[in-house]
Amino acid sequence: MLDGRSQVRRRAGPRLWLSGGWLTALALAAIFASFLSPHDPLAQDLFLGRMPPFWVDSAEPGYFLGTDSLGRDVLSRILYGSRVALTVALIAGTLTCLIGASLGLLAGYLRGWVDVVVSRLIDIWMAFPPVLFSILLIAVLGPGLISIIIAIVVIDWTRFARVVRAEAMAQGAMDYPASAQVAGRTRLSTMLVEILPNVLPTIVALLTLEMGIAVIVEAILSFVNLSISTDDPTWGGMISEGRVSIYQAWWVIVFPLITLFLTVLSFSQLGEGLKDRFDPVLR
Amino acid sequence: MSFLSISNLSVRIAGTTTRLLRDVALSVSPGEVHGLVGESGAGKSMIGKAVLGILPRSVEIISGQIELDGTDLLTLPPAEHRRRIGQSCALIPQDPMTALNPSRRIGPQITDRLVDILGWNRAKARERAVELLHEVHIPDPDRILRSYPHELSGGMRQRILIASAFAAEPKLIIADEPTTALDVTVQKQILKLIKEMQERHNTALLFVTHDLGVVSKICQSLSVLYGGLVVEATDVHGFFRAPSHAYSRALLAATPKYTDPEASLTPVPDAVITEVNAQVDAVDREWRGG
Amino acid sequence: MRLLRTLLFRLVSTAVTLVGVAVIVFVVIRIVPGNPIAMMLPPGATPEDIALLTAHYGLDKSIPEQFFIWAGGVLQGDFGTSITARQPVLTLVLGRLPATLELSIMALVIAVILGGAAALTGTRERGTKIEAGIDVTNGMALSIPDFLWGLILILLFGVAWPLFHISGRVTPSLDLPFTTDFYLFESVIRLRFDIWADIVSHMFLPALALAIPLAAIIGQLLKQSLKETMHFDYVTLARTKGYGETRVITREALPNAVLPTLTLVGVQFTFLIGGTVIIERLFSYQGLGNMAIDAVINRDLPLIQGIVILFAVIFTVVNLVVDLTYALLNPRLRHA
Numbered sequence: 001m002l003d004g005r006s007q008v009r010r011r012a013g014p015r016l017w018l019s020g021g022w023l024t025a026l027a028l029a030a031i032f033a034s035f036l037s038p039h040d041p042l043a044q045d046l047f048l049g050r051m052p053p054f055w056v057d058s059a060e061p062g063y064f065l066g067t068d069s070l071g072r073d074v075l076s077r078i079l080y081g082s083r084v085a086l087t088v089a090l091i092a093g094t095l096t097c098l099i100g101a102s103l104g105l106l107a108g109y110l111r112g113w114v115d116v117v118v119s120r121l122i123d124i125w126m127a128f129p130p131v132l133f134s135i136l137l138i139a140v141l142g143p144g145l146i147s148i149i150i151a152i153v154v155i156d157w158t159r160f161a162r163v164v165r166a167e168a169m170a171q172g173a174m175d176y177p178a179s180a181q182v183a184g185r186t187r188l189s190t191m192l193v194e195i196l197p198n199v200l201p202t203i204v205a206l207l208t209l210e211m212g213i214a215v216i217v218e219a220i221l222s223f224v225n226l227s228i229s230t231d232d233p234t235w236g237g238m239i240s241e242g243r244v245s246i247y248q249a250w251w252v253i254v255f256p257l258i259t260l261f262l263t264v265l266s267f268s269q270l271g272e273g274l275k276d277r278f279d280p281v282l283r
Numbered sequence: 284m285s286f287l288s289i290s291n292l293s294v295r296i297a298g299t300t301t302r303l304l305r306d307v308a309l310s311v312s313p314g315e316v317h318g319l320v321g322e323s324g325a326g327k328s329m330i331g332k333a334v335l336g337i338l339p340r341s342v343e344i345i346s347g348q349i350e351l352d353g354t355d356l357l358t359l360p361p362a363e364h365r366r367r368i369g370q371s372c373a374l375i376p377q378d379p380m381t382a383l384n385p386s387r388r389i390g391p392q393i394t395d396r397l398v399d400i401l402g403w404n405r406a407k408a409r410e411r412a413v414e415l416l417h418e419v420h421i422p423d424p425d426r427i428l429r430s431y432p433h434e435l436s437g438g439m440r441q442r443i444l445i446a447s448a449f450a451a452e453p454k455l456i457i458a459d460e461p462t463t464a465l466d467v468t469v470q471k472q473i474l475k476l477i478k479e480m481q482e483r484h485n486t487a488l489l490f491v492t493h494d495l496g497v498v499s500k501i502c503q504s505l506s507v508l509y510g511g512l513v514v515e516a517t518d519v520h521g522f523f524r525a526p527s528h529a530y531s532r533a534l535l536a537a538t539p540k541y542t543d544p545e546a547s548l549t550p551v552p553d554a555v556i557t558e559v560n561a562q563v564d565a566v567d568r569e570w571r572g573g
Numbered sequence: 574m575r576l577l578r579t580l581l582f583r584l585v586s587t588a589v590t591l592v593g594v595a596v597i598v599f600v601v602i603r604i605v606p607g608n609p610i611a612m613m614l615p616p617g618a619t620p621e622d623i624a625l626l627t628a629h630y631g632l633d634k635s636i637p638e639q640f641f642i643w644a645g646g647v648l649q650g651d652f653g654t655s656i657t658a659r660q661p662v663l664t665l666v667l668g669r670l671p672a673t674l675e676l677s678i679m680a681l682v683i684a685v686i687l688g689g690a691a692a693l694t695g696t697r698e699r700g701t702k703i704e705a706g707i708d709v710t711n712g713m714a715l716s717i718p719d720f721l722w723g724l725i726l727i728l729l730f731g732v733a734w735p736l737f738h739i740s741g742r743v744t745p746s747l748d749l750p751f752t753t754d755f756y757l758f759e760s761v762i763r764l765r766f767d768i769w770a771d772i773v774s775h776m777f778l779p780a781l782a783l784a785i786p787l788a789a790i791i792g793q794l795l796k797q798s799l800k801e802t803m804h805f806d807y808v809t810l811a812r813t814k815g816y817g818e819t820r821v822i823t824r825e826a827l828p829n830a831v832l833p834t835l836t837l838v839g840v841q842f843t844f845l846i847g848g849t850v851i852i853e854r855l856f857s858y859q860g861l862g863n864m865a866i867d868a869v870i871n872r873d874l875p876l877i878q879g880i881v882i883l884f885a886v887i888f889t890v891v892n893l894v895v896d897l898t899y900a901l902l903n904p905r906l907r908h909a
Contacts, residue, residue, distance in 0.1 A: 369815015
């Protein structure tokens with residue numbers, strides 16, 4: 001048991017640095033996409049369709065990662081795609097966290113009817129296939145960035161609510177919140193001052209995890225052509241287009257896929273790493 | 284000729300120089316009951332575990348011989364060590380509540396060794412199980428063999444574990460504080476049962492306990508341990524008449540009398556502890572030097 | 574008796590959950606913009622035609638009214654008629670259900686085999702580099718969702734090294750002599766192993782993509798549970814009987830370690846089934862999920878409703894089965 005933990009601690013360092021490094025680079029790419037992109041991500045050139053990446057002999061100079069079937073530059077599209085991905089990750093992740101964690105905290109600490117309602121809602125939500133639910137919501141809300149964010153929040157709040165509720169319940173059962181109340185604290189302030197800090201490491205880990213999930217959901221929705229307008233480049237949209245020409249031009253799908261893979265992996269590893277670092281028991 | 288003969292056995296926490304057993308030597312003859320006595324942490328259970336090959340992974344044997352029927356177990360490959368133990372030794376564990384597998388019926392837990400290791404057929408093994416349950420005074424053996432552990436009381440489970448230990452007619456049984464986890468009323472019955480079974484089967488018994496009162500009832504010889512060091516090894520009569528080591532005397536004085544359990548108990552005096560610690564240090568110095 | 578009461582309670586709460594799901598789907602899809610009726614009529618249809626057809630599908634009534642009409646039909650086994658396919662929803666949905674069930678169960682089997690092997694090996698080799706390697710692999714497998722695994726598998730074993738099919742459920746040119754839609758099952762019954770091999774070759778990659786995250790969870794939870802169980806006295810006692818490490822792990826520790834893992838795996842299995850929606854799309858596999866996405870894109874309200882309810886039923890049934898299995902496997906509960 002102890003051996004396992006010390007191994008985790010030793011690995012936590014490089015894991016945090018690598019994942020944090022990738023995400024920082026990605027954030028910079030998103031901010032400076034217009035400076036970094038060698039081409040206009042939307043510019044089509046049918047004479048330059050399906051050009052391979054730079055190390056292949058027939059590559060077209062200036063198109064490092066090749067072009068898609070419409071002759072658009074893959075690298076530029078990936079860089080611009082990171083804008084959508086990170087926007088969704090940050091906004092949807094944070095909103096989901098705020099709503100889900102608040103409901104979970106209230107249900108787990110206050111118990112009573114709040115808990116009954118929240119638990120019942122969680123049960124109902126758990127009976128929905130999440131991907132289908134999100135596609136349905138996008139169909140209702142119409143495509144667009146805001147729709148995607150709303151869909152993610154509506155679907156994934158239970159992820160926070162379930163875990164935070166259980167943790168808050170466990171903390172609430174201990175002696176210290178009761179003694180805080182005896183000392184004159186109100187229930188609400190006990191919850192925020194005594195319970196919340198103990199649940200926070202879990203919330204932080206879940207938040208980074210949720211950001212990764214948000215990126216995936218956005219990719220999935222783009223993949224089924226329900227994301228934002230087809231003009232803006234998205235990784236999921238690129239993957240969807242690349243899937244069609246997978247035998248003729250593998251690079252159209254491989255590069256956005258690698259980017260997506262590293263991003264999702266980084267978010268989850270960052271979450272695990274932060275959890276280890278902030279967990280008072282492990283520290 | 285003794286059946287179990289341990290010499291020069293040292294065990295340490297893996298990767299450190301902290302020894303948990305310090306050049307232990309002892310021997311048990313066929314049919315003999317040998318007590319291993321000491322306070323908790325003295326290393327008495329460690330000796331039994333070393334013989335049975337069930338030391339925790341964090342502990343390693345660094346020297347010594349454990350001869351079982353003339354063969355040094357420590358020179359054998361692990362699989363062969365295991366097979367020999369399975370054939371000729373058995374363990375009566377300390378806590379009957381955790382020593383039976385909760386998801387298996389009692390019957391197979393008694394007979395699995397007979398079938399899997401000794402190659403008996405199932406019907407014969409089952410007959411043997413019924414016979415054993417009679418021997419340990421369990422009524423309605425057929426029902427018990429079909430039961431799950433949680434349906435039985437602690438005393439009942441310990442009887443089953445004793446029956447299971449004697450199942451393969453082992454030459455040596457190691458009993459690791461077999462009464463400590465039981466109610467005081469049950470303790471006496473179980474102790475009597477172990478003695479009875481041991482005499483009937485003429486098995487050598489290594490009895491690990493912290494209770495000198497128990498030793499006086501069941502053992503012929505004993506070793507007193509302190510800090511992984513055998514400070515005194517002698518026969519029971521001599522020991523209770525005149526223990527030779529200061530620590531043994533203090534331990535004896537600290538044991539409640541059955542005639543008067545409430546009588547004031549004298550804890551082991553600090554002076555004795557200092558003395559015996561010095562002895563342990565001296566042994567370690569010699570070990571490090573050599 | 575206690576078991577019976579628990580079961581009854583579970584059934585009631587399951588019913589409440591299903592009604593909740595039905596209401597939410599019903600309300601959500603009624604606010605879909607875009608008139609599905611207008612979409613199914615040829616261009617140039619008169620407003621009267623549209624009104625007539627709208628009334629035909631009951632879409633002119635208020636939402637609560639529509640709900641009770643629909644719920645009344647459901648209780649009699651009538652889930653309405655698909656707007657695009659113009660067939661009863663139940664027929665369509667039941668026609669696709671076997672494909673999704675076969676895929677999910679194959680994925681579950683793969684996940685149990687992979688996860689179980691990882692847990693047993695990790696326990697056997699605890700404290701070594703092998704265990705550390707298994708932990709790292711598990712962590713990776715868990716961080717990446719099924720959608721990405723699907724894409725990775727398509728590229729690796731469909732394109733770069735084409736060992737498996739990456740599209741469809743069965744080669745279309747094959748002549749299928751089947752009477753049910755359980756192709757995988759029926760091909761075995763009919764001893765048509767040529768067809769069976771073709772189906773497995775189509776199913777393997779999507780099933781593996783679904784299985785990898787679940788395998789990682791099983792591997793982690795079961796290993797942890799096994800390692801805790803290995804400290805119990807009955808495990809030590811079994812060692813003194815002459816049993817080797819493998820035997821001790823599989824016979825003494827495993828039955829006791831499986832129970833705590835089981836309930837968590839049940840929830841995870843419902844996630845896996847939910848994952849079939851996008852994985853079926855990715856592999857053009859003709860199951861429920863693929864049909865669901867088409868139904869959403871085509872605004873086929875009755876069909877969407879039917880599929881979502883069916884998924885909800887599957888999820889709750891899986892959870893119920895897991896709870897019952899737990900009770901049956903646990904001797905303490907069985908005899909209580």
